[in-house]
Amino acid sequence: MTSRKVPRPPDDESALFREAIGAVRELPAAPAPVSRPRPEPRPRMAERDERQALGEFHRLLEEGPLEAADSLRYRRDEVSPRLLRRLARGHYAVQDELDLHHADAAQAETWLRRFIAEARASGYGCVRIVHGKGLHADGAPALKNLVDRLLRQRADVLAFHSAPAAQGGTGAVLVLLRAR
Structure with missing residues (x-):
């Protein structure tokens, strides 16, 4: 019987690799890649909110103030035109109401902000705001224009439309609120 000698694996495989490769020369160090500055976060x-507010501002400048007989209407992009038509016809049950008659502009603004916040906290979906037609005002109806401007600015207001004649007509507005 002849015994063959089986080569024993070395303990250090990296030493075996270096022995098999032979002499190597080191490459010159590569310059670090030029890093461009990262763009500033936008x-x-x-920016979208700013564009929307600017568009709303320009719309108000072009149209001028609302008159007594003008109808209020507004809907956010995510609200369908069909929903706004249903609101205009009074198909939604009014869950609370705020009457702004005999309030000055500062009081009306405070009351309106508080009313919307409380209605939303109570889980109401549709409310009515009576602002009056402004027939006794000199010039444009101040409360009607105030209500229009404030409701458009609120993120929790999905849509609003002047109420049907039986619910106040152009002297009141029905407002759909975003769910909590």
Whole structure:
């Protein structure tokens, strides 16, 4: 019987690799890649809100103030035109009401902000705001224009439309609120 000698694996495989490769020369160090500065983060949502507010401002400038007989109407992009038509016809049950008659503009603004916040906290979906037609005002109806401007600015207001004649007509507005 002849015994063959089986080569024993070395304990250090990296030494075996270096022995098999032989002499190597080191490459010159490569310069570090030029890193371009990262772009500044953009506040896209704020830019969108700014564009929307600017568009709303320009719309108000072009149209001028609302008159006594003008109908209020507004809907956010995510709200369908069909929903706004249903609101205009009074198909939604009014869950609470705020009457702004005999309030000055500062009081009306405070009451309106508080009313919307409380209605939303109570889980109401549809409310009515009676602002009056402004027939006794000199010039444009101040409360009607105030209500229009404030409701458009609120993120929790999905849509609003002047009430049907039986619910106040152009002297009141029905408001759909975003769910909590």
